[in-house]
Amino acid sequence: MWDYTGKVMDHFRNPRNVGVIENPDGVGEVGSLACGDALKLMFKLGPDGRVSDVKFQTFGCASAIASSSALTEMIKGMTLDEAAKVTNQDIAEFLGGLPEQKMHCSVMGREALEAAIDNYRLGRTDKKILSGKVVCNCFGVTEEEITRVVRENGLSTVDQVTNYTKAGGGCGKCKGDIELIVGKIVKERLEAELKAGRQAAPRKMTVIEKIRLIEQTIEREIRPLLKRDGGDIELIDVDGNRVKVALRGMCAGCQVSSLTLKDLVGVKLKEFVSSDLTVEEVRE
Amino acid sequence: MKNVYFDNNATTAVAPEVIEAMAPYFKDQWGNPSSMHAFGGGVKKGIDEARQKVAELIHADPSEILFTSCGTESDNTAIRGGTEAVSDRLNLITTRVEHPAVLGPCRYLGERGHRVFEINVDASGQVDIVQLGAALRDGPALVSIMWANNETGVIFPIPEIAAMVKAAGGVMHTDAVQAVGKIPIDVRKVPVDMLSLSGHKLHAPKGIGVLYVRKGTRLQPFMLGGHQEDNRRGGTENVPYIVGLGCAAELAQRHMADEINTVAALRDRLEAGLLAVCPDSRVNGDRAHRLPNTTNISFEYIEGESILYMMSDVGIAASSGSACTSGSLEPSHVLRAMGVPFTAVHGSVRFSLSRYTTAEDVDYAVKQLPPIIAKLRAISPFVKK
Numbered sequence: 218m219w220d221y222t223g224k225v226m227d228h229f230r231n232p233r234n235v236g237v238i239e240n241p242d243g244v245g246e247v248g249s250l251a252c253g254d255a256l257k258l259m260f261k262l263g264p265d266g267r268v269s270d271v272k273f274q275t276f277g278c279a280s281a282i283a284s285s286s287a288l289t290e291m292i293k294g295m296t297l298d299e300a301a302k303v304t305n306q307d308i309a310e311f312l313g314g315l316p317e318q319k320m321h322c323s324v325m326g327r328e329a330l331e332a333a334i335d336n337y338r339l340g341r342t343d344k345k346i347l348s349g350k351v352v353c354n355c356f357g358v359t360e361e362e363i364t365r366v367v368r369e370n371g372l373s374t375v376d377q378v379t380n381y382t383k384a385g386g387g388c389g390k391c392k393g394d395i396e397l398i399v400g401k402i403v404k405e406r407l408e409a410e411l412k413a414g415r416q417a418a419p420r421k422m423t424v425i426e427k428i429r430l431i432e433q434t435i436e437r438e439i440r441p442l443l444k445r446d447g448g449d450i451e452l453i454d455v456d457g458n459r460v461k462v463a464l465r466g467m468c469a470g471c472q473v474s475s476l477t478l479k480d481l482v483g484v485k486l487k488e489f490v491s492s493d494l495t496v497e498e499v500r501e
Numbered sequence: 502m503k504n505v506y507f508d509n510n511a512t513t514a515v516a517p518e519v520i521e522a523m524a525p526y527f528k529d530q531w532g533n534p535s536s537m538h539a540f541g542g543g544v545k546k547g548i549d550e551a552r553q554k555v556a557e558l559i560h561a562d563p564s565e566i567l568f569t570s571c572g573t574e575s576d577n578t579a580i581r582g583g584t585e586a587v588s589d590r591l592n593l594i595t596t597r598v599e600h601p602a603v604l605g606p607c608r609y610l611g612e613r614g615h616r617v618f619e620i621n622v623d624a625s626g627q628v629d630i631v632q633l634g635a636a637l638r639d640g641p642a643l644v645s646i647m648w649a650n651n652e653t654g655v656i657f658p659i660p661e662i663a664a665m666v667k668a669a670g671g672v673m674h675t676d677a678v679q680a681v682g683k684i685p686i687d688v689r690k691v692p693v694d695m696l697s698l699s700g701h702k703l704h705a706p707k708g709i710g711v712l713y714v715r716k717g718t719r720l721q722p723f724m725l726g727g728h729q730e731d732n733r734r735g736g737t738e739n740v741p742y743i744v745g746l747g748c749a750a751e752l753a754q755r756h757m758a759d760e761i762n763t764v765a766a767l768r769d770r771l772e773a774g775l776l777a778v779c780p781d782s783r784v785n786g787d788r789a790h791r792l793p794n795t796t797n798i799s800f801e802y803i804e805g806e807s808i809l810y811m812m813s814d815v816g817i818a819a820s821s822g823s824a825c826t827s828g829s830l831e832p833s834h835v836l837r838a839m840g841v842p843f844t845a846v847h848g849s850v851r852f853s854l855s856r857y858t859t860a861e862d863v864d865y866a867v868k869q870l871p872p873i874i875a876k877l878r879a880i881s882p883f884v885k886k
Contacts, residue, residue, distance in 0.1 A: 218813075229810065235880050250883060251843040253804065253824040253832060257882040274882035276847075278806035278825035282880060356830070379830065386830030 221279060222313035228283035233290050236272045245332030247325055252356055252383065254281045254322065258288070258329040262337075268292050268300060273329075280312075280319040287311045288326040301334055303327065304369055305381070320381045324366055352394050355387025360398060367402045375399060407437060411489050427490065428455050434489040435462075439482055443468055450482065458493045460486060463500070474498065503816040505862040507771075509702075510651050510679060510795060510853035511820055515745070516704040522748035523706075526741035534738055535729070544740055551747025555711055558750040559677075559696065560687040567712045567730050568743050572678040572699030573602035575712035576645070578723040578734070579674040579695040580606040583643050584615065586719035592642040594618045594671075596628055597838040598652075603645050603676050620646075625787035626655035626839045633662065637669040644673050648680035648696075652822060652835040652851055653786030654795025656684070660691045667692045672718070678702055682753035683792050684761065694718045700742065704855070705749035709742035760856050765793035767863050768854050772796045774867035779874050785841055785849060794854040797822070797836075799845035802884045803877040808850055811873040817866055822849040844883070 241259035248255030254277030263269030271293055275285040288308055292300045305323035309315045315323055349361040366372065366381045375395045379385040385392045414430055422430070435452055443450055448468030454461040462482060464474050471477065483496045506514070526547060532540030534548055556563040569575045580603065584591050593607045597619045611617035618636040621629045628646065636642070644666045649656045659675055666673040674695040680686060682703030688696065695718060700709035714720055720733065727735025776782055781801040800808065805821025812819060822833025824847065832846040878884045
């Protein structure tokens with residue numbers, strides 16, 4: 218059995234706001250029988266512009282029903298601007314968390330809400346329109362949707378994308394495409410993180426922070442490149458701005474190891490940590 | 502709360518007689534059967550007797566019984582060991598509805614130069630014999646086709662299939678994990694070369710299996726590095742579990758003639774009862790050729806995991822072919838291969854009974870299911886008003 222929280226089981230056993238609204242202001246429908254889950258969400262606005270009534274119908278597992286029920290409780294009384302800001306993480310948090318493999322249930326909730334708001338604002342009555350390139354044909358998931366979920370949830374692997382959007386969970390042919398999308402976003406994220414770290418660095422970086430950043434840079438930027446050629450690198454010591462490293466594997470004793478140090482290790486550390494650093498090779 | 506167990510194709514309760522038979526092999530008879538001293542002697546005798554009992558259940562010679570750790574190991578040994586034993590490339594012929602323990606090794610070998618044929622099934626889950634015949638004419642083959650399906654209980658015509666395979670000069674393996682102990686199996690009359698069975702499907706514990714290997718069958722051992730099991734499976738014997746399986750085999754043989762009727766009658770009562778009280782439900786699979794203990798019922802418009810959780814709340818255990826319960830996002834490959842519509846696959850529930858199931862259990866389920874189905878349908882957007 219899944220490790221569902223008490224709150225998930227409560228909303229599954231006693232779902233709130235089940236049913237339909239006559240003449241709703243907005244209706245959103247996502248998912249399908251073929252996909253294994255589907256959600257129809259509808260709301261009515263009060264004179265104050267806040268959600269006065271909301272109802273849902275769900276076909277799906279316990280966490281899909283619980284996510285839908287939770288969503289209706291969350292948005293009742295909200296303005297549409299407030300409701301539009303509800304993320305799938307908010308839904309999962311409201312329920313005390315969802316198993317990783319079930320996160321797609323919370324994403325379905327957010328998508329249905331978005332579709333219902335679009336329906337109200339733009340008068341769209343169709344089901345979710347697939348905008349942009351479809352990446353996963355089995356479950357009809359677009360690049361735009363994957364990108365959004367990866368960004369909003371800080372995902373970094375293809376398996377996570379499958380757990381959150383179902384993309385890649387059918388025939389699996391699109392896993393390569395998903396990897397490219399995830400890779401791009403992870404790279405952007407790392408660059409932003411490192412940039413933030415670098416900008417804050419000059420005055421505030423402590424010795425410990427500097428060593429950590431050096432380690433991080435070696436791990437993310439340098440080691441993968443060396444490993445490609447069967448080599449490796451080990452951080453031996455940091456003495457002020459002198460970084461002492463040892464080259465391992467194929468790199469040890471390599472004719473061009475001095476070039477490796479200067480052009481790769483030195484350049485990367487200067488770029489990502491501090492331009493004051495110098496690199497020395499320790500030979501044992 | 503009541504506790505009603507309808508998931509015997511997943512695993513069975515260990516029979517009290519089995520526990521009793523095993524106990525001495527934990528307490529006193531803990532020696533190594535290979536040892537040249539008195540500690541090992543009695544233990545060896547326990548294994549020999551168990552081997553005899555398992556052999557009798559399928560009418561094999563005791564020397565043809567190979568103890569393994571589980572059904573999956575038996576399947577892997579048969580398929581990989583059978584393929585490796587011949588130097589030529591083989592065609593591996595199996596079906597689309599096999600257990601992953603068979604599909605896994607077949608696809609693994611398929612990636613290593615062997616051709617794999619996955620034979621289709623029809624809407625009732627029956628294997629396409631014509632397609633099988635064509636595949637057999639394509640060259641030397643190792644065939645692995647299950648005796649009975651774990652999800653639907655559908656029984657394949659293994660006597661006919663094995664005869665076809667032997668006539669074509671192929672090697673025939675059958676995964677009989679779901680069939681052994683439930684229906685009569687006689688390897689003297691059915692020309693299978695290898696047959697897998699698993700202890701925990703017939704009231705022995707988990708962690709013990711058997712591969713029947715007909716005399717003269719070429720097999721490369723899967724577990725190397727030990728003389729045990731006549732050099733065919735290395736590793737010190739799992740003595741208590743082997744003894745337990747021997748006892749379970751004896752019980753199965755003793756009760757089978759009765760159970761075929763009593764369990765089937767309970768299953769039919771459950772099936773008819775549920776179909777009568779739950780509208781928009783249907784049975785999946787060939788009802789004329791089916792294990793006596795299994796029924797697979799689809800409840801339209803609702804999803805299996807939700808049904809199972811609500812059943813669990815009232816103390817009823819079963820399983821489902823829905824995507825959410827499989828640990829993947831794809832629903833049952835068996836029901837999909839049969840062409841069961843997605844709607845019905847996601848809402849499928851398998852009920853599998855055993856000798857311990859009572860009429861009271863069945864009636865309890867027939868009473869408890871309708872409100873569960875109705876409650877979930879009231880939530881579903883797909884119910885036509």
